[in-house]
Amino acid sequence: MVIKVLGISGSPHRHGNTETLLDSFLEGAREAGAEVEKIVLKEITCSSCRGCNACHKTGECVIKDDAIGLLDKILAADCIAVASPIYSMGITAELKSLIDRAQYLWARKFILKTLYFSSDHIKRHKGLFISTAGLSWDNVFDAAFPAITAFFNGTGFEYYDNIIANNMDAFGGVKKHPTALKGAFEKGRTVVEVLEKMNTLA
Ligand SMILES: Cc1cc2nc3c(=O)[nH]c(=O)nc-3n(C[C@H](O)[C@H](O)[C@H](O)COP(=O)(O)O)c2cc1C
Numbered sequence: 299m300v301i302k303v304l305g306i307s308g309s310p311h312r313h314g315n316t317e318t319l320l321d322s323f324l325e326g327a328r329e330a331g332a333e334v335e336k337i338v339l340k341e342i343t344c345s346s347c348r349g350c351n352a353c354h355k356t357g358e359c360v361i362k363d364d365a366i367g368l369l370d371k372i373l374a375a376d377c378i379a380v381a382s383p384i385y386s387m388g389i390t391a392e393l394k395s396l397i398d399r400a401q402y403l404w405a406r407k408f409i410l411k412t413l414y415f416s417s418d419h420i421k422r423h424k425g426l427f428i429s430t431a432g433l434s435w436d437n438v439f440d441a442a443f444p445a446i447t448a449f450f451n452g453t454g455f456e457y458y459d460n461i462i463a464n465n466m467d468a469f470g471g472v473k474k475h476p477t478a479l480k481g482a483f484e485k486g487r488t489v490v491e492v493l494e495k496m497n498t499l500a
Pocket residue numbers: 309310311313314315316317383384385386387388430431432433434438466467
């Protein structure tokens with residue numbers, strides 16, 4: 299079975315630091331034999347959640363835009379890499395919109411009880427967070443982690459790893475960072491190898 303890896307870029311800046319880091323990760327995954335796809339949130343329509351709570355009764359979202367097809371793709375992937383630069387100490391509005399739009403999955407899990415992920419399913423579905431930040435602070439990513447954790451929990455993925463690079467201002471961008479791109483490539487390759495091994499042992 300070919301491992302499906304889906305990269306989701308939440309940066310509004312095309313081919314900037316964060317998307318470049320995501321591309322390296324996806325390149326590593328492709329080299330390890332995965333089927334790879336990248337979705338750029340800026341290029342699709344993903345409106346904000348309206349908070350209407352209709353999904354609490356129906357398990358469906360009333361907004362019929364690209365977010366629905368994307369969330370279907372996420373549920374069908376073996377590995378997702380969710381990427382966002384740090385904006386105002388958190389994730390971008392683009393990524394937060396997608397995470398909020400997954401509320402109907404939360405409703406299926408916790409209200410309607412029509413969706414359940416077994417611990418074996420979660421173990422075989424790996425989620426990674428990819429991020430870059432301008433500041434040198436070690437804690438600059440901390441406010442982003444809870445939303446990413448909630449998203450992986452809601453979609454049935456184990457929070458497998460972070461690929462984060464701070465101090466972009468001082469380095470002059472991720473391409474000038476001494477190890478970030480190579481590290482992301484290696485993590486892409488490794489996660490696919492880990493998932494392939496799990497499938498072989500199944
Ligand atoms: C609107 C905005 C807000 C930002 N806020 C922060 C911040 O709070 N902390 C930080 O370290 N960097 C911040 N940055 C810098 C970006 O995180 C950094 O330049 C990142 O590498 C940009 O990635 P990109 O090229 O994918 O857009 C901000 C940048 C922008 C445009």
